Amino acid sequence: MSDILAGIDRAISVGVDILSMSLGGSSAPYYHDTITIGAFxxxxxxxxxxxxxxxNGPCRASLANVAPWIMTGSG
Structure with missing residues (x-):
């Protein structure tokens, strides 16, 4: 997980305008979610x-990456 944060930090430091990540998993509280922390x-x-x-669940049509500051979409 620290690799994800390091990648996001690097992208920020080189001045990207958009971060598009095809990463996900189950939902977790914001303070435990590496993607949510890096995205913030x-x-x-x-x-x-x-x-x-x-x-991925726990039930049909449930979502991960639900932080309001992350734009999400299904492909």
């Missing part, structure tokens, strides 16, 4: 963050 750091720097929606 990017959004604070005015970088748009887009992640795959993830649809």
């Amino acid at each position: 750091s990017a959004v604070v720097k005015e970088i748009l963050v887009s992640c795959s929606v993830g649809n």
Whole structure:
């Protein structure tokens, strides 16, 4: 998980405008979710963050990546 944060930090440091990540998993509280934490750091720097929606459950049509600062969509 620290590799994900390091990648996001690197992208921020080189000045990207958009972060598009096809990463996901089950939902977790924001303070335990690496993607959510990294995405928040990017959004604070005015970088748009887009992640795959993830649809692994626990029930049909439930979503992961539900942080309001992450743009999500299904492919």
